[in-house]
Amino acid sequence: MTDPSYRGQILVFTTPLIGNYGVPLNKTAIDDKDVGVVLESDKIQCSAVVVADVAEKFSHHSAVESLSSWCARNGVPGITGVDTRAITTLLRDQGTTLGRLAVGPDASLASPSAEEYWDPTTENLVAQASTKAPFELNPTGDVKIAVLDFGAKANILRALVRRGAAVTVLPWNYDFNQICDRYDGLFLSNGPGDPNHCMDAAMHLRRTMQEWDKPIFGICMGHQVIGMAAGMEAYRMMFGNRGHNQPVLALASAGSIKAGRVYVTSQNHQYALKLEDPFPAGWEPFFINCNDSSVEGIKSTAESGKKVWGVQFHPESAGGPLDTIEMFTDFLAECRAHKLQLNIPRAQPMDAAKVAPGLAHEIPQRVAVAA
Numbered sequence: 622m623t624d625p626s627y628r629g630q631i632l633v634f635t636t637p638l639i640g641n642y643g644v645p646l647n648k649t650a651i652d653d654k655d656v657g658v659v660l661e662s663d664k665i666q667c668s669a670v671v672v673a674d675v676a677e678k679f680s681h682h683s684a685v686e687s688l689s690s691w692c693a694r695n696g697v698p699g700i701t702g703v704d705t706r707a708i709t710t711l712l713r714d715q716g717t718t719l720g721r722l723a724v725g726p727d728a729s730l731a732s733p734s735a736e737e738y739w740d741p742t743t744e745n746l747v748a749q750a751s752t753k754a755p756f757e758l759n760p761t762g763d764v765k766i767a768v769l770d771f772g773a774k775a776n777i778l779r780a781l782v783r784r785g786a787a788v789t790v791l792p793w794n795y796d797f798n799q800i801c802d803r804y805d806g807l808f809l810s811n812g813p814g815d816p817n818h819c820m821d822a823a824m825h826l827r828r829t830m831q832e833w834d835k836p837i838f839g840i841c842m843g844h845q846v847i848g849m850a851a852g853m854e855a856y857r858m859m860f861g862n863r864g865h866n867q868p869v870l871a872l873a874s875a876g877s878i879k880a881g882r883v884y885v886t887s888q889n890h891q892y893a894l895k896l897e898d899p900f901p902a903g904w905e906p907f908f909i910n911c912n913d914s915s916v917e918g919i920k921s922t923a924e925s926g927k928k929v930w931g932v933q934f935h936p937e938s939a940g941g942p943l944d945t946i947e948m949f950t951d952f953l954a955e956c957r958a959h960k961l962q963l964n965i966p967r968a969q970p971m972d973a974a975k976v977a978p979g980l981a982h983e984i985p986q987r988v989a990v991a992a
């Protein structure tokens with residue numbers, strides 16, 4: 622409920638009893654090593670929740686309030702006592718649907734006109750969810766990562782900081798090209814709504830990918846923006862992929878990921894990159910969804926000389942399986958290797974004939990540095 626990617630959505634829980642763990646205290650003080658929250662952001666992001674049976678009594682050592690009191694404090698409506706199985710069946714048949722919560726006598730049998738349904742996808746929800754001003758986490762980290770914030774989950778920032786990165790979080794439409802020299806890697810976050818609202822970011826990124834050869838990694842919305850910058854198209858799926866048990870097949874190896882393996886992943890998306898054959902020059906498919914064959918990841922080819930990856934799923938989990946969590950380690954390892962390579966002084970061209978007459982052919986022209 623606090624994942625900013627759910628902004629604007631009414632969530633229908635298929636688990637019948639919801640709220641029995643209660644809600645923990647969500648601290649909101651950023652210190653320079655922590656992202657400042659326990660949950661995925663500082664507030665409830667979804668528009669409403671629908672649960673079959675809400676637990677008023679909660680029991681968990683870290684809980685401080687019930688689900689309904691938390692919703693009330695956040696001004697987010699919830700409805701209970703409805704048949705979520707019937708709603709799920711309807712959504713399974715007709716796909717994600719515009720919805721509306723109404724209670725009381727006036728609501729019964731009322732059939733609102735189409736204009737009475739708010740369609741969140743018409744708005745740029747990313748502009749609402751993104752940070753308004755840049756901020757830093759763990760400034761003393763050894764590798765400097767810029768994060769384009771489309772509505773980042775806290776656990777993504779945590780995954781970077783816990784692996785030693787100094788993280789600068791930038792607004793979604795910030796032109797990174799102006800400051801790219803200061804960073805060792807670029808990360809593009811998850812975010813709510815239609816990725817086509819982020820075309821400005823994709824255009825900035827297109828230039829970055831042409832002119833900057835350091836590692837770039839994107840998750841979910843970030844992956845879609847990378848795809849759009851590479852010339853691919855993002856479309857709205859009839860059935861989004863959600864939940865914590867989505868199997869994806871790796872089609873290429875990179876870092877900890879091995880081609881041919883299936884990884885179980887956490888997902889939350891309504892849009893996807895269109896599967897193209899062939900892929901744009903310099904790009905290849907990275908992962909494919911085992912259930913619906915949708916694109917789950919793309920990467921730059923070895924021949925392109927670039928290090929760019931995007932995944933549609935959530936390696937940071939929270940919640941869900943940790944099968945792909947090492948992708949953060951892989952990304953930072955690439956950034957560190959790249960940084961090391963840049964910092965090692967290159968061999969100066971020498972006048973071979975003067976240094977060692979007769980041995981000129983043995984003096985290496987370039988020093989190769991192992992990654």
Ligand SMILES: NC(=O)CC[C@H](N)C(=O)O
Nearest residue numbers: 811812814841842891892
């Ligand atoms: N979690 C995300 O980043 C989702 C991306 C995009 N909003 C989608 O629904 O496809």
